[in-house]
Amino acid sequence: MSGTARRLFFIITGTTRGLGRSLAAAALDQAGSRVVGFSRAAPFLKNDRQQNVSIDLNDTDAIAAAFDQIAVDRQENADLAHSVLINNAGVLDPIAPVADCDDRLLAENIRVNLTAPLLLTRHFFHFAKGLPGRKWIVNITSGASQAPYPGWAAYGAAKAGLDLATRTMALEFASIDPAFAVCAVAPGTVDTDMQARIRRCSHQQFPQVDKFIDLKANGGLTPPFQAARRLIKSLLAGRFENGGRYDLRTMHPA
Template identity: 40%
Template sequence: MDVYIITGSSRGLGEALAERLLLENNRVVGVSRTSNERLAELAGSVPGRFDFVPFDLGRADGHYECMAGIIDSVRMETNAGGRLTLIHNAGVLGPIAQLSLADEAELARNVQVNLTAPLLMTSAFLRLTEELRERTVRTIVNISSGAAKKPYIGWSAYCAAKAGMDMLTRCVAAEQGEGAHAARIVSIAPGVVDTAMQEQIRGTDEARFPSKPRFVELKRTGKLFSPQEAADKLIRVVRNGDWKQGDILDLRDL
């Protein structure tokens, strides 16, 4: 049974990823502030197993301990080999405002959730799984965004954090190298997915986010990916392994 650790599994793309993987008889560990009863119920009727780990990725400490508990809980599966995959999916968009008007606490939380938490969780994951390197295929998947490359008025923190995540991917790839037992890492932008984040964008005052009409039009014309579509394609890309160590990918280009 392969093991997938997914942050932000309570809704949106994270929920869709967890559901798909559970249906395929995998063990899924969901890390988020709130539980998802639907996933727990689904796990009771399929061969896969779902474990919920309550943890606020916006907090300043406790990330190593959180990951240590997870790795210890999946020890049996990892000792048997197979895949062990960490998917950094959790993310927050706000504050949506020009930087000069943005709330300081919201700015700090944005960077904490979108960049600092993946940095700390990846560090812990690599350290705690080093002993597994010869018998387990270790993979880290960072869910990025087109905003990592394109600046948006009102998204300064989000754009900066996602760009930082892409660079984190490159740095870890350089450190791990191309050896047979190296942990592999990739950054993937899933495209514009129809989630609560998109609802938040469409509900924002255009004065705070001038690009709002573009996202409203994407919804009106049915050009958003469903979470299920994005999850299916993302899992296929990760599994086929047809990507280089440290690649920065966009599902829309694949």
């Protein structure tokens, strides 16, 4: 994605706080960029560069309508170079052995972490296919997709499913429309409200809680703005490939 000045369009989920908020800020720092957030915050349109569409991604029936609310003049986007969907929004709860979990929370975890990104990708494809330039879907994944964490069965299963869906969709896009590409990015242990939620767990809920308490105490958490800038810079520098899975901790800023 390197090159001269270009217009950039981003849709980022979960921009109210944490990594999503920092991703939106990092995207807005790019010249010629426009950012649409999908979050629970109130809707707004600011300076023709930033918009929020209010949506609860647990309500998957609302996703199609959310794309209809995006204020976009397709004629003005004739020089658009890149359109990007970042599926960042996620939930960790319930944190407990499956036998002790609430039915509703288990179902909501899979809806937000796996079902919603698949639906968002589907609707982004139809939204962006008429736009010029390259199109990217970036799925935020986790180390929990590759190793079991007792107490995180739903979260780990959803992220593992998202990893495989990423690889599958990459094959599909290569066949049906090579202008689209998709990758998965694990940001590492980022200092967000989710980490604070983990540290409040009991050992019965999450036996590995001490590991995360120590990470916070010893400065082992990455600031959200640092992870966000690294991700956006790596994406725009062309360091991601269709179908790839990346760990931001092993990538250097472009």
